[in-house]
Amino acid sequence: xxxxxELLKSHRSIRKFxxxxxxxxxxxxxxxxxxxAATSSHIQAYSVIHxxxxxxxxxxxxxxxxxxxxxxxxxxxxxxxxMKRPTEASERTGAKVVRGxxxxxxxxxxxxxxxAQNVVVAAESEGLGICYIGGIxxxxxxxxxxxxxxxxxxxxxxxxxxxxxxxxxxxxxxxVEAVLMENTYREDLAPVADFDATMHRYYSERSGGNKDxxxxxxxxxxxxxxxxxxxxxxLVKRGFEMK
Amino acid sequence: xxxxxELLKSHRSIRKFxxxxxxxxxxxxxxxxxxxAATSSHIQAYSVIHxxxxxxxxxxxxxxxxxxxxxxxxxxxxxxxxMKRPTEASERTGAKVVRGxxxxxxxxxxxxxxxAQNVVVAAESEGLGICYIGGIxxxxxxxxxxxxxxxxxxxxxxxxxxxxxxxxxxxxxxxVEAVLMENTYREDLAPVADFDATMHRYYSERSGGNKDxxxxxxxxxxxxxxxxxxxxxxLVKRGFEMK
Numbered sequence: 001x002x003x004x005x006e007l008l009k010s011h012r013s014i015r016k017f018x019x020x021x022x023x024x025x026x027x028x029x030x031x032x033x034x035x036x037a038a039t040s041s042h043i044q045a046y047s048v049i050h051x052x053x054x055x056x057x058x059x060x061x062x063x064x065x066x067x068x069x070x071x072x073x074x075x076x077x078x079x080x081x082x083m084k085r086p087t088e089a090s091e092r093t094g095a096k097v098v099r100g101x102x103x104x105x106x107x108x109x110x111x112x113x114x115x116a117q118n119v120v121v122a123a124e125s126e127g128l129g130i131c132y133i134g135g136i137x138x139x140x141x142x143x144x145x146x147x148x149x150x151x152x153x154x155x156x157x158x159x160x161x162x163x164x165x166x167x168x169x170x171x172x173x174x175x176v177e178a179v180l181m182e183n184t185y186r187e188d189l190a191p192v193a194d195f196d197a198t199m200h201r202y203y204s205e206r207s208g209g210n211k212d213x214x215x216x217x218x219x220x221x222x223x224x225x226x227x228x229x230x231x232x233x234x235l236v237k238r239g240f241e242m243k
Numbered sequence: 244x245x246x247x248x249e250l251l252k253s254h255r256s257i258r259k260f261x262x263x264x265x266x267x268x269x270x271x272x273x274x275x276x277x278x279x280a281a282t283s284s285h286i287q288a289y290s291v292i293h294x295x296x297x298x299x300x301x302x303x304x305x306x307x308x309x310x311x312x313x314x315x316x317x318x319x320x321x322x323x324x325x326m327k328r329p330t331e332a333s334e335r336t337g338a339k340v341v342r343g344x345x346x347x348x349x350x351x352x353x354x355x356x357x358x359a360q361n362v363v364v365a366a367e368s369e370g371l372g373i374c375y376i377g378g379i380x381x382x383x384x385x386x387x388x389x390x391x392x393x394x395x396x397x398x399x400x401x402x403x404x405x406x407x408x409x410x411x412x413x414x415x416x417x418x419v420e421a422v423l424m425e426n427t428y429r430e431d432l433a434p435v436a437d438f439d440a441t442m443h444r445y446y447s448e449r450s451g452g453n454k455d456x457x458x459x460x461x462x463x464x465x466x467x468x469x470x471x472x473x474x475x476x477x478l479v480k481r482g483f484e485m486k
Binding site: 007038039102125134148224 | 244245246250251252253256272273274275276278281283284285286287289292293294295296327330332333338341342345346350352361363365380391393400414419421422424425428435458463468469474475485486
């Protein structure tokens with residue numbers, strides 16, 4: 001296993017950060033490393049908002065469900081799917097542009113994710129810790145207002161960056177056999193059951209025996225209500241009509 | 244710049260591969276490195292189909308618009324957004340599961356993308372070359388039939404992996420100033436114009452002066468027709484209703 005693969009496999013989310021600040025030049029380098037990721041048809045359908053205003057950071061921490069490390073980490077980035085820049089660039093060359101296709105939502109969301117993951121790997125290679133913040137989709141309209149995001153741009157997730165002040169364990173993942181299949185999709189419940197046993201031990205050990213749950217049981221709050229039911233209307237309103 | 248960041252910044256798509264095969268154990272290691280990526284609420288909403296059947300590879304190459312390297316690369320993976328595994332795991336614990344939310348489509352698509360990008364970085368760290376294949380969304384229903392994908396699973400993109408048989412240049416990216424903004428979205432057309440000049444030179448040099456285009460002009464075929472207009476109906480039919 002080479003050091004890069006070792007680095008990838010040692011990822012864990014960091015939610016406590018020291019006061020040390022990330023140098024500006026390093027932050028730029030991380031974003032450039034992000035931009036080097038593959039991008040669908042060279043479209044680069046993303047923008048990154050670096051939130052440096054402490055008041056905005058506090059508000060986002062609140063809007064994302066009370067995640068204080070959004071305010072306390074060294075740097076907080078909001079990764080946006082951005083179809084405004086490429087469509088308007090194309091319009092300036094005289095193209096009659098079609099907007100609002102479902103495919104465009106996927107392209108821009110995936111582009112933003114590939115780019116962000118490169119930023120994460122680059123950050124971790126420099127000893128930084130990170131935490132993705134999907135919680136900004138709890139209140140995407142308020143986040144968009146706060147950051148003055150125009151139509152055809154939506155906030156996909158946030159990212160906390162900073163120097164780690166704790167050292168959490170790596171969280172187990174499904175066995176590779178559950179996820180990797182050959183030629184056709186096949187469902188194998190045995191590795192999922194094994195994983196539930198692994199996660200049950202994991203939660204039990206970390207809680208001194210007080211947390212009686214596993215992977216499958218832990219998913220319930222994600223699925224037994226309508227997850228972020230505002231997302232459809234929000235996206236449509238912002239020009240991602242999913243046609 | 245450390246070696247990992249250097250690696251990230253040296254990415255380019257590889258479309259010609261030697262006959263050398265990737266050892267099975269290395270392929271597994273790449274997928275495990277992928278699984279180590281962050282995942283929304285630990286949901287791991289992805290499956291990876293390793294297509295080893297040469298006839299299927301040929302058919303996918305055709306369905307993706309005649310991309311022969313899908314058949315000729317060492318290994319071809321299809322990354323799927325998979326809401327079947329987590330929702331059914333939750334149902335087995337007694338949860339009343341809600342499906343088809345727009346948010347769930349985003350979560351699973353982003354999860355698959357973060358995972359894939361880790362696979363890519365791991366692969367490139369081992370000297371492999373890769374090429375993402377968005378073209379599998381040209382014919383997602385046929386691809387789904389070929390791989391026997393069930394409902395609540397959709398193919399997001401493919402990935403060619405193998406040992407490079409050519410050494411293309413790194414393709415330029417937008418200046419970081421075009422993409423990174425502070426506190427609010429702001430549109431700055433100057434770096435986009437600079438980038439068009441860069442890409443004009445890039446295409447001109449690589450074509451011996453025969454290719455007169457740039458980034459903005461190159462986007463036209465992406466936007467002047469309805470891009471993959473089947474995607475909405477396809478996703479709805481497969482259980483991603485975008486509610």
